[in-house]
Amino acid sequence: MSLAFERVCSVLFDRPHLYHPGKAETLLKMLGPRLTGQNITIVNAPGAVDHVSFANGRPSAGVLGDSMGRRLDQRGIVPFEMIGNVAVIPVEGTLVQKGAWIGSSSGETSYQGLITQFARAERSTAVKGVVVEIDSFGGQVNGAFEAAAALRSLSKAKPTIAILTDFAYSAGYLVASPARQIIMPEFGGAGSIGVVMMHADFSGNLEQEGIKVTFIHAGKRKVDGNPYQPLAAGLQEKWQAEVEQMRDRFAGVVAQGRGKRLSKAAALKTEAEAYSAAEAVELGLVDAVGDSQEAFAAFIKEINGKA
Secondary structure, eight states: OOHHHHHHHHHSSSSSSEOOOOOOHHHHHHHHHHHHSOOOOOOOOOOOOOOOOEEEEEOOOSSSGGGGHHHHHHHTOOSSSTTTTEEEEEEEEESSOOSSSSETTTTTTEEEHHHHHHHHHHHOOOEEEEEEEEEEEEEESSTTHEEEEEEEHHHHHEEEEEEEEEEEHHHHHHHHHSSEEEEEEOOOOOEESSEEEOOOHHHHHHHHTEEEEEEEESSSSTTTOOOTOOOOOOOOOOOOOOHHHHHHHHHHHHHHHHHSOOOOOHHHTTTTOOOEEEHHHHTTTEEOOOOOOOOOHHHHHHHHHOO
């Protein structure tokens, strides 16, 4: 296995993710054979989905200290499209923590870019309302809660609406939930309020190939969760507790954003199910089902009419 593939494995496996499970399965099916040289078996596979967005971003870098935002400010760049007094901020494709761009690039949107955009929309006197256009099956945990908090702060200050052009699952829904309103299309989807974590065990394959991996390590737990041995005793339970804690936090953030429309207990009760439009409205995950373009035009007209 090359160093590059080892790095991908270290990010993909044994870490919690806020993905719709079908998206997680797609990643494994795409990368698994390349990483391992073998076909892989996915236990309890829910059915893969292929979902990426178009790349169209601007490079910049850095998370701490908001270096991306400061660079944009120095150049006088407004980091979102403006229609009159309305800012339009897209959330598309796979969501990642760090990204040297604003918007979507190579099928990914970074929380770093979203936080930069939300913060500047909140403090801009020219922005009277914000549309967050969402089409995502989710992504990484790190950065997701911070992005949701940034939109929550923005929603307290100004009218916001999350318009789903297709789907908002897992981290995609987490980011959408603090908007004042959520609108979705008739055949879109929302939900998956849960966390998924994947572990690859290559020990059986190595045994068939006559390969034995020996770890020489200091610290009893140093190599826990490595892909060349079965999971150590108690590790699965430990990881299960971690993802349950994250799901509880997820549900709490959703409840903050949705208020009386969806309680934390109700969010947990969904058991990370992905819902159709009608179901999502009934349960309080979204506010209405409607044509995305019509909802967009109505919001633009309302905000610009008041400006």
